[in-house]
Amino acid sequence: MAWVGAIPLTALLLAAVVEAPQDKKPKPKPVALAIVVNLKNPTTNLSLSDLRAYFKHDRTFWPSGRRVQLYLRKTGSPEMKILLDEVYEMSAARLRRYLRGKNFRGEVTGGKAYSIAPSTEKAVARVRATEGAVTVVLASEVPEGVRVLSIDGKRPGEEGYPLVAAPKEEGKSAR
């Protein structure tokens, strides 16, 4: 009957597991990505699917009639990581092939429709100077002189804003 004694022991262990204090480390604040456009661009809100269409160059004109000029960020930058995960939903290598293919087919012109901005300052400078330009900056770094678009009616920082760096989970790696 030695197993009878094991019952309360097992129950105690189970209770210890259930009651184990959770990790009290403060959760890191989510990093949001802001979509910024020129102040003359009358667009103020985009649905996430429309945003994807603009960034994938399936749509190449703004409703105002100006051509979309996309300033992407360096591969490996936090901005580009969120963009790849939440907007393009593809790896950096596949995005490169995708845009090269668009350029090869003549659907867009590289250097005009899309290019790489080496820093937030230069990306923003381009957006300020070009009516059809659009770029991405971390929501915490949005400067003056540009418009931040709402996505699905949400502003960066609001609950439900879709362009947020997904918290790192075990077994899930960034693209």
Added chain:
Amino acid sequence: MRTQDAGRQTPAAARSLAVAAVLSVPGALLAQNGSTPPQSLEQLQESNRALERRVELLEQALGDRHHTPSPAVFDATLQDSFEEEQFWDEDDDFGLNFRYGDAVVSFQIFGDVGVEYNNPEIPRGDNSTFALGTVDFTANAQIGEHFRLLSETVLNTTSAGMTNTVQMRLWGMWEFNDQLYIKLGTEHSRVSRWNQLFHHGRYLELSVRRPLLTRFEADGGILPVHHTGLEVGGAVHKDFGRLEYWGAVSNGRGILATDRNTGGDPNESKKIDVGFAIYPACLPELRVGSSLTFDEIPRNPNFTNPERSRSIREFIATTHAELQVDALEIFGELAWIGHDARASGRNYDSHSGFLQVAYETGDWTPYTRFDYRDMAEGDPFFSDSVIPSRDLDAWQQIFGLRREIGQNAAFKVEFGVGEGDARIGGRIDEQTTIALAFQLAWSL
């Protein structure tokens, strides 16, 4: 670019050093002299001269190291223009881009080399063949907001070692908006999605070899993959998803299946293409589309087959589906080709298709593809050539592996096994086919 970056920062660094020198030297002088002030005006002037010489030496040393102008000539205006130039230089991640006035020109070069083993041997070579692929020069220019030009020139080498230069594409396009564009010139026909996506951009193409359905006209292909004419199309985004549509009027087929008719049309009747594709809102990773082609193939004035004494009416219907979910990529096409020989009144129906599945895992992408071609034997158009094989059946299953090399190149290894009909001694025999291919493809 790092050098330029360093160079751009140098004037500021020089200024800082100069300021530091200005600040430190009097201190050093004071330290040397203790708390004793300079004894005379001459000593102060001498200190100043020493200071100026030191600043000059520092500036010279920095200038030599980084080849930058001195702060005196590096005024704000010059700095602005330098930064503008610098910004533009940073844009070269996607090909070579140049701006000239209101125009931006983007150059891309595609190239490939490879080796193949085929059993039985292919018509143009022995069992094993090293082959130069093609070098493809593409220039794509945007002028203003609505006008775009594209030129694609391909250099390819024949088995005899001759290099041919072919102007593959040349067109101008006016885009009114996303809903409407008009394009005039020579373009890859949209009869096949594969053909439209990749064509000579072998680096863009996942596999080593094109599917049987989409082979070029000169390589035993059965579809008209080039056309010269007028294309109108566009796309709309609605609640149901994205809808693409297009229509084209072009020169159409030539007398033989190898003809491309870029320079003219041997008959009055033009080829008509219409098509559409949709990305449903409920599954935006999926694309399905279809196209219809109507053409009148001209008679062959040097006919040996009486059915070529009159024209042949051609009807092609194709459909395609693409699905990309995360790392999984599925791509398939089907085509039905109908030929009505006006001379005999006989109909010849053929069909062909492929299904390719790939899975990207980091830099490696394994893939497999099933290809088939079920042809109407004796089709007067497809059998009218020096090596009549287009009207014969074939199938193959390929297994391949692609490895990205950096950002602009990839190597691919591919093994294929299948069966194909062949005309041997006046009769048609079925043969087992084995192919092994390696390709290195790149894009600049």
